[in-house]
Amino acid sequence: MAESKQSEKFYLERFGVTDRELLAAMGRVKVRDVDYADLYFEHTVDESISMEESLVKRASKSVSQGVGVRATAGEKTGYAYSDEITLRQLEQAADTARYIARSPAGAGFVPAIRVGRPGRDLYPVLVPATEIATPEKVALLERIDKVARAYDPRIKNVMASFTTEYKIVLIANSEGELVGDVQPLSRLQVTCIAEEHGQRQAGSFGGGGRGEYTFFLEDNRWERYAKEAARQAVLNLKAVDAPAGPMVVVLGSGWPGILLHEAIGHGLEADFNRKKTSAFTDRMDQVVASELCTIVDDGTLPFRRGSLNVDDEGTPTSRTVLIEKGILRGYMTDKLNARLMGIPLTGNGRRESFQCIPMPRMTNTFMLPGESTPEEIIHSVKRGLYAVYFGGGQVDITNGKFVFSASEAYLIEDGRVTTPVKGATLIGSGPEILKKVSMVGNDLKLDEGIGTCGKDGQSVPVGVGLPTIRVDEITVGGTQA
Amino acid sequence: MTSRRIDQNLTSELLAQAKRKGATAADVVAVEGDSASVQVRLSAVDKLSKAQEKRLGLRVYFGQRSAGASTSDLSLSSLDELVETTCALAQAVVEDPCASLPDPAALAKEWPDLDLYDSQTVPMDGMIELATRAEKAALAVDSRLTNSEGADFSAFGGRTVFANSHGFFGEYQGSSFSCAVAPIAVQNGLMQRDYWYAVGRKLNRLDSPEAVGQEAGRRTVRRLGARKIATCRVPVVFEPEIAGSFLGNLCSAVNGYAIYKGTSYLVGRLGERIAPDLVTVCDDGRMPGDLGSKPFDGEGLPTRKNVVVERGVLKSYLLDTYAARKLGLASTGNASRSIGEASSVGATNFYLAPGTATPEEIIRSVQRGLYVTELIGFGINMVTGDYSRGAVGFWIENGELAYPVEEITIAGNLKDMWMGVQAIGNDLVFRGRIASPTVKIAEMTVAGE
Numbered sequence: 001m002a003e004s005k006q007s008e009k010f011y012l013e014r015f016g017v018t019d020r021e022l023l024a025a026m027g028r029v030k031v032r033d034v035d036y037a038d039l040y041f042e043h044t045v046d047e048s049i050s051m052e053e054s055l056v057k058r059a060s061k062s063v064s065q066g067v068g069v070r071a072t073a074g075e076k077t078g079y080a081y082s083d084e085i086t087l088r089q090l091e092q093a094a095d096t097a098r099y100i101a102r103s104p105a106g107a108g109f110v111p112a113i114r115v116g117r118p119g120r121d122l123y124p125v126l127v128p129a130t131e132i133a134t135p136e137k138v139a140l141l142e143r144i145d146k147v148a149r150a151y152d153p154r155i156k157n158v159m160a161s162f163t164t165e166y167k168i169v170l171i172a173n174s175e176g177e178l179v180g181d182v183q184p185l186s187r188l189q190v191t192c193i194a195e196e197h198g199q200r201q202a203g204s205f206g207g208g209g210r211g212e213y214t215f216f217l218e219d220n221r222w223e224r225y226a227k228e229a230a231r232q233a234v235l236n237l238k239a240v241d242a243p244a245g246p247m248v249v250v251l252g253s254g255w256p257g258i259l260l261h262e263a264i265g266h267g268l269e270a271d272f273n274r275k276k277t278s279a280f281t282d283r284m285d286q287v288v289a290s291e292l293c294t295i296v297d298d299g300t301l302p303f304r305r306g307s308l309n310v311d312d313e314g315t316p317t318s319r320t321v322l323i324e325k326g327i328l329r330g331y332m333t334d335k336l337n338a339r340l341m342g343i344p345l346t347g348n349g350r351r352e353s354f355q356c357i358p359m360p361r362m363t364n365t366f367m368l369p370g371e372s373t374p375e376e377i378i379h380s381v382k383r384g385l386y387a388v389y390f391g392g393g394q395v396d397i398t399n400g401k402f403v404f405s406a407s408e409a410y411l412i413e414d415g416r417v418t419t420p421v422k423g424a425t426l427i428g429s430g431p432e433i434l435k436k437v438s439m440v441g442n443d444l445k446l447d448e449g450i451g452t453c454g455k456d457g458q459s460v461p462v463g464v465g466l467p468t469i470r471v472d473e474i475t476v477g478g479t480q481a
Numbered sequence: 482m483t484s485r486r487i488d489q490n491l492t493s494e495l496l497a498q499a500k501r502k503g504a505t506a507a508d509v510v511a512v513e514g515d516s517a518s519v520q521v522r523l524s525a526v527d528k529l530s531k532a533q534e535k536r537l538g539l540r541v542y543f544g545q546r547s548a549g550a551s552t553s554d555l556s557l558s559s560l561d562e563l564v565e566t567t568c569a570l571a572q573a574v575v576e577d578p579c580a581s582l583p584d585p586a587a588l589a590k591e592w593p594d595l596d597l598y599d600s601q602t603v604p605m606d607g608m609i610e611l612a613t614r615a616e617k618a619a620l621a622v623d624s625r626l627t628n629s630e631g632a633d634f635s636a637f638g639g640r641t642v643f644a645n646s647h648g649f650f651g652e653y654q655g656s657s658f659s660c661a662v663a664p665i666a667v668q669n670g671l672m673q674r675d676y677w678y679a680v681g682r683k684l685n686r687l688d689s690p691e692a693v694g695q696e697a698g699r700r701t702v703r704r705l706g707a708r709k710i711a712t713c714r715v716p717v718v719f720e721p722e723i724a725g726s727f728l729g730n731l732c733s734a735v736n737g738y739a740i741y742k743g744t745s746y747l748v749g750r751l752g753e754r755i756a757p758d759l760v761t762v763c764d765d766g767r768m769p770g771d772l773g774s775k776p777f778d779g780e781g782l783p784t785r786k787n788v789v790v791e792r793g794v795l796k797s798y799l800l801d802t803y804a805a806r807k808l809g810l811a812s813t814g815n816a817s818r819s820i821g822e823a824s825s826v827g828a829t830n831f832y833l834a835p836g837t838a839t840p841e842e843i844i845r846s847v848q849r850g851l852y853v854t855e856l857i858g859f860g861i862n863m864v865t866g867d868y869s870r871g872a873v874g875f876w877i878e879n880g881e882l883a884y885p886v887e888e889i890t891i892a893g894n895l896k897d898m899w900m901g902v903q904a905i906g907n908d909l910v911f912r913g914r915i916a917s918p919t920v921k922i923a924e925m926t927v928a929g930e
């Protein structure tokens with residue numbers, strides 16, 4: 001199987017289409033006035049198994065497949081999709097998609113199709129997690145339950161879920177490229193409820209990526225997830241109210257990189273800049289961060305949740321420097337926006353499924369390490385907040401205001417980490433916040449592999465990463481005014 | 482690969498096939514529909530999209546073991562595989578004493594026509610015209626509205642079919658149409674965006690594109706010049722959209738699954754006061770023509786009107802059969818179904834009953850405070866009720882909206898926020914499954930400068 005993945009035949013057979021049918025459909029959509037057209041075939045198997053109250057009692061599996069047909073003309077995009085992959089459906093979809101060009105029907109010219117797969121596989125998987133026998137996954141969830149409960153007698157309930165998908169895609173475009181990819185993705189998530197004196201608190205932890213099922217067994221990852229979730233739940237029992245107002249904030253390494261995703265990541269997606277709706281519009285080569293900050297988006301990290309061999313338009317992913325020593329250097333692009341803006345194609349054209357039009361999206365977004373040790377950074381703060389774990393975040397692209405919500409945080413008093421505080425939302429302005437980064441740690445860490453990003457109703461898996469950093473001022477949204 | 486029609490023949494065959502494999506009970510849910518949408522930006526077409534979709538899910542029980550599976554491939558061979566997969570999964574999980582289909586006597590026997598479907602279709606060109614009109618109207622509101630994220634118009638029509646091995650078979654059609662605009666205003670090099678929308682089941686009852694556009698333009702322009710404010714504790718007024726989000730948090734907290742799992746701050750509060758007398762909250766699945774209405778729920782039980790909070794007292798959780806059994810209660814007809822998965826709980830039309838004050842009167846009652854028009858982020862801990870979100874709105878000074886504010890947070894605890902509800906507006910409008918009039922809360926912490 002690993003070998004056949006390299007040939008277009010594997011994909012064509014998987015979707016029951018022939019070269020000739022692809023060419024025929026392409027010819028139908030790539031009429032005069034259509035600049036570009038593509039077909040995106042997808043077959044995805046999703047599986048989910050979950051446990052609560054010590055019982056693995058829910059399991060489900062879904063199969064979805066279909067094809068999306070797209071045509072672009074100038075700034076316009078026409079799209080149609082169908083969950084039936086037949087020549088008739090392809091032709092109907094092609095007719096809808098090319099509607100935007102208002103050209104009469106007729107055979108357009110398309111070059112012969114050639115295979116354009118990159119010579120690398122970032123996530124070679126011999127045995128997909130969907131193929132691992134269900135009882136083995138059930139047993140793992142049961143072990144998680146035992147470990148989490150054994151962590152502390154105050155743990156009263158443990159919820160754990162294992163979800164995995166196996167996606168096979170084939171992308172053919174009017175430039176004659178034919179690219180296939182097999183994209184596995186798994187995630188193991190644990191949530192614990194702790195109870196004491198009638199007070200309840202939750203803690204949650206998990207991880208995953210594009211590797212095999214054994215990933216979760218290596219280094220006892222599953223056990224660490226269980227203990228981390230339990231630790232957070234118990235810790236939160238003694239958390240005090242969070243402060244309210246502007247203060248120095250130290251962000252821990254890893255998942256707090258969600259700051260970058262919200263504060264600058266979305267604002268540097270090319271579509272918003274072409275439309276001039278981003279707070280970063282026309283700021284290329286300007287200072288948008290302190291010179292300690294170099295930030296990249298890298299879709300080429302092996303087995304990472306946000307990585308892809310090729311994006312959902314068939315472009316090989318790459319490492320894009322977004323901010324170099326504080327200067328804005330690059331946008332993340334898809335084909336439409338790279339062409340319209342005359343800037344490089346970065347392999348960031350992504351879509352949730354065949355039902356969706358691709359657009360510029362992040363892959364793994366992180367800040368490169370600096371020179372301070374995490375201890376130096378903490379010691380430098382007289383009074384502040386040390387935030388190490390987060391829930392979600394959100395940004396208003398247009399005015400640049402963003403939030404991200406801490407779920408594990410502590411006060412820093414006289415250079416020492418002291419009392420845990422309750423979760424609180426942090427709010428700031430994207431184009432300003434990174435100018436306030438005054439120390440960058442030498443401890444870059446990527447997150448564990450749980451991120452999902454939503455844009456325009458489409459969800460895609462992403463990664464983030466951060467060394468420990470000191471931000472001189474962020475507004476902390478606690479209750480203690 | 483010919484696709485099977487979704488009808489009673491198909492559901493009966495699948496249920497029989499599951500039984501032959503040893504399943505003691507099973508149910509099938511299937512949906513199919515057509516959707517189309519257009520996006521126009523600065524009067525030019527940006528995106529067109531059109532699709533036909535269908536999907537079928539099977540859930541089987543082997544005694545008290547159960548599992549579900551689904552597929553969008555309705556070919557004969559794929560459906561055979563679906564039955565096979567589902568039965569294998571069910572035999573791999575453990576027994577759950579509460580797992581089973583609802584009592585046959587409780588299933589819906591007959592149901593009214595809830596007027597959920599509009600067979601009107603709009604051709605692509607018509608949708609483009611409607612979206613263009615909405616955007617034009619928005620940008621015409623003020624000369625500072627010079628850019629746009631675009632205007633959308635979309636239409637959906639489809640059918641839901643549900644059958645189970647107790648002999649239930651039911652189906653209904655539904656439609657929805659929506660129009661939305663997100664204009665951008667620019668002043669002194671700074672931009673603001675807001676949006677407005679209309680959504681409903683009937684095309685000719687939708688607000689006009691001009692009305693949607695004008696409201697979007699008005700909401701966007703008023704945000705220009707927004708500033709931060711000093712950290713303080715003040716009364717907070719939620720406009721209806723935001724009050725709807727606050728009500729949505731209550732809806733999550735009364736979900737039977739959150740209750741039995743212990744992940745809601747309302748565990749064990751049934752029959753207790755959770756808000757002042759002026760708060761009454763209902764969930765009504767039988768409101769004709771409304772977006773959350775349906776004749777029967779995801780398990781075939783009749784939908785109904787449930788009073789969730791009556792004059793401040795928590796009267797009912799929202800339950801399906803499973804959550805009800807876990808809690809020793811009866812289903813409230815709120816089973817919601819993701820295809821192929823076990824049922825979960827979902828609201829139908831969940832609303833806060835309107836009060837008597839006009840929104841203007843409520844704002845006038847505030848000396849110094851905050852009027853919230855947008856919330857961002859996910860800073861809510863449903864286990865404890867702790868609440869902290871990014872906010873946008875207006876500073877209220879002497880009972881009037883004084884100036885726009887941004888880059889602030891509002892924080893408190895949902896328990897205190899509900900107990901602190903001081904006024905409810907008379908401005909309830911349903912534009913979605915969860916609807917609320919204006920709400921005033923006694924005090925929250927606002928973090929800013």
